Amino acid sequence: MTTAPPLPATPPAEKLTLAVVAAGLLALLLALADADAGRQSLWFYLALALVSGGTLAWSWLKFGGAPAGVQHHNLWLRASTGRGAVAWVTGLVLTGFYVVLYWYSGDDGHGHFGPLDHLVHALDGFSQWLRARPADQWFLYGTFYTLAVLLMGGRALWKYRHSRYQLIRTASVMFFQLGFAFLIPGVLLFFQQPEFYFSYFWPLKYDYLFPGTVTSLLQNGGLGIFMVFWGAVMSLLATPVLTYFFGKRWYCSWVCGCGGLAETAGDPYRQLSDKSRAAWRWEVRLIYPILGIIVAITALLWVHFATGGTLLGQAGTVAAKWYGFAIGSVFSGVIGVGFYPIMGSRVWCRFGCPMAAYLGLLQKHFSRFRISTNGGQCISCGNCSNVCEMGIDVKQYAQRGEPIIRAACVGCGLCSTACPRGVLNLENGPRQGRYQGAQLIHADSLRILS
Template sequence: MTFKTLIKSVGLVVFLGSLGLWVATLFLGEYRLTTQTLEELLGDETKAKEVLPYFSGVLDQTYTNKFAFIGTVKSTIKDANTGITDKYQITEAEIDALAGNSESEITFALSLTETVFAGEGEVPAFKRKIFADYGGWLDGRAFASSADLRGQIEGTVGYINADILKTRGIDKYTLKAIKVDMIKRATVGFVPDNNALLSIIIFIVGTIGALMYILPKFTDGPEGIKHNGIFHSAMKSQGWLGILTGSFLIGFYILLYWYAEYITEWTIILDPLSMRLSGNGASQWFLYGFLYTVAVLVMGIRMYTKYRHSKYQLIRTTSVMFFQTAFAFIIPEILVRMNQPYFDFKNIWPLDYDFFFSFNLKELAANGGIGVFMLGWGIALILVGVPVFTYFFGKRWYCSWVCGCGGLAETLGDPYRQLSDKSLKAWKVERILIHSVLVFAVVMTSVTLINFFTDGRMLGSLTEPVQEVYGFAIGSAFAGVIGTGFYPLMGNRMWCRFGCPLAAYLGIVQKFKSRFRITTNGGQCISCGNCSTYCEMGIDVRWYAQRGQNIIRSSCVGCGVCSQVCPRGVLKLENKEEKGRFNEPILIGNDGVKVTM
């Protein structure tokens, strides 16, 4: 065994040990929910008064099984909401009393609620007030009959009963906001007591182990790309290791997006770092940002060693590492510490699909000058930055140099670039799918803005379900679960190629109004196929090279790897005048016989 082999073996053991410890921490916690914690999370005395009695069997009890604890908490919340709704809802009998029983014209008087909801208790008082709030518009209105009046009252009561939990229980928005924090704050024992030590062992020691494994492999021998045995690798050719890795990534994203209460130990481990950056404890999104950044940095170092002969690749890799670390991770956290909005200055709509959501617009507007600047910056990137920079440099300026999704794909995903589908069928699916997502994003944003500026008068409650569908299907499932989880299964640019609406926007500009192209010297092409094999966007580059035709595909992100793996120097990334981009194919050399199409 050589010294380098020994270093690699030790590094792999250290990395896998750290990874194993990280996973094991999920099962090392104990859980105890206190009255004070629940009251603080609810943040409302009225809610606490109603909810706390249902938690009497849970509070101050110690659980050693996470699944039992979370299951008990969820069932208790469900029971509490059911009981509170039954207690405060307006019944059918009360609706009958309000509507009366008249076949002739009837005028509704709001004072009738004093009789129907008579009494001095909290429940009658609540019903009188909430009906006045929601149904005050009925007062003094005439209806053809009691049946007509009843229809209007039923509609109003439907809204009332649906909203009872907003003021008395734990509605879905409150639950979404507090459930992860509830489990996290209830976690006690080994992990919270040793979170700083665990963070050092898992992340610092684990990173050292990963680098010990990576660096010897790519520093051995002369400079140049080494893809030896890549299609015999269990990790890189959809073998069992690749499937196992993909399954782990998919599982992680599912937990992160929809079941974050089960990974609270991982956020607790990062609390010390989060407190130093933002002054707050770590959330699942801080965890994600941290892991994302570490992956880009570690695998970026791998890119340095693999492509150390190429200045273009070195500078490009440095760029994505810088933008991810500074703009996507550190600066937004520091802004929060300064009581400013969390803002990623490099994120652009429609990739940043909630940029025009009402909560974000209101938050930016409420933060004065800095908020207005952030709003203006975001709009300027959409309307000016994208077309101008793409005109001069192609979409590579963003997709391969700045974007966080592209940064992860180019670093962590680099070992899997050869898995992209180069078939014509995949290209057809790509064009339909990615532009459909762009249309979806535009429609959703249009609906959102119309509702925002009309206070919901035009489209009513249409905005929320559209946003939820997009957030679930595109923002979470496609971009995260499929986009990254499928790296070892279908290549590293699944999201960028098939789903990213910003990539679609950039691609349209690049295709029709840009100076960027990849030129080909067809006379030198030996049809080895390296360029097509390692194109992460699934472009059959060889087909263009054989014909001496410029590559101006809208999907091309300008990573330059096709040029790097070409043994004959056939391909060259260029920014030139627009004239000649749409050149006709030729058979031999640049002055060969033209093919009539």
């Protein structure tokens, strides 16, 4: 019986930085438990400082000082990234946090936020400065989310510093999360304007085209009218046009906050995505019906609105609430992020996101985007398949020299970055040449058979 080789010892400097991160998590627990308001803030900001400094220092030691290039660092042998005990504990903690956040931390009407109350109020000063109002559980979540993207984005910048594409792409998701998904919505609230996320569009931000939301925004004057215009144009016009030229990567890998978290905080788990055909069948069975459901709900709500609210009664509103609970909360949050350490970083994007389904249909049937391959140079190392977070067995395409034109592909480009032979290339070529590699192979096969 063969045994796995022992893992290399962790250098003392790396152990020290990880100890700093652990100390930060301990300080966060103290902030959670301490009833004194002054000490809450002290523990909380100390925790953020320790976690941030420790994470960035560890990232530099692990990747910044190492030779450039994609190194797997025994990912499958480590308990944290190979579905070991550490991964399961991490998954349980993340899942538990989302459960508490969504269902046990709502404002009780007196400014109390359940188990997360002390952490929420520790951010009151920052929230007052940014939004001119006290913090709530969603501001706490947004702060944690944005910090995770920025810190793990720094890790990705060091890890993939040899790839210009990865550097720009990572900087892009960091920019959109910090600016468009965190600071701008806060500034809008500061000036008594509707909270609006300019980087999220229908059908992902499904209520942005609901009649109730549209009506409410239109009542806020010129800015509200612009928000409605922006949401409609980005969802129905700009998305098809941009996807035609660049594929779904323009959004899923460059702009979207869900994708931003997956590409940064979820990067250590990208190799865990299931590459089996059974997983692909489940992907198709889930993601397209979810898109169909939100399209149907949106259409029914508009018909209900157009008929003066007499057609559906409360059915449309109830359907929207159940969709928000089952898909917007359970799937995208609890499962989508909580299951990172077990199922990979793109569980939500792959199996549940209606925006990914919408973009995927456009990409597969109407886009110029493809990943071209050169089968003659492929050495079947499997690096490309290992790093594909969307469960595509890239190696099979590369071996046959077939272009990769899949609805699931988010164009992250890691398959190309990880390839030691330059076999894979992301292209925005003429539509008539998208399938050229496959057609040439098919013609060669027919010629050999004849």
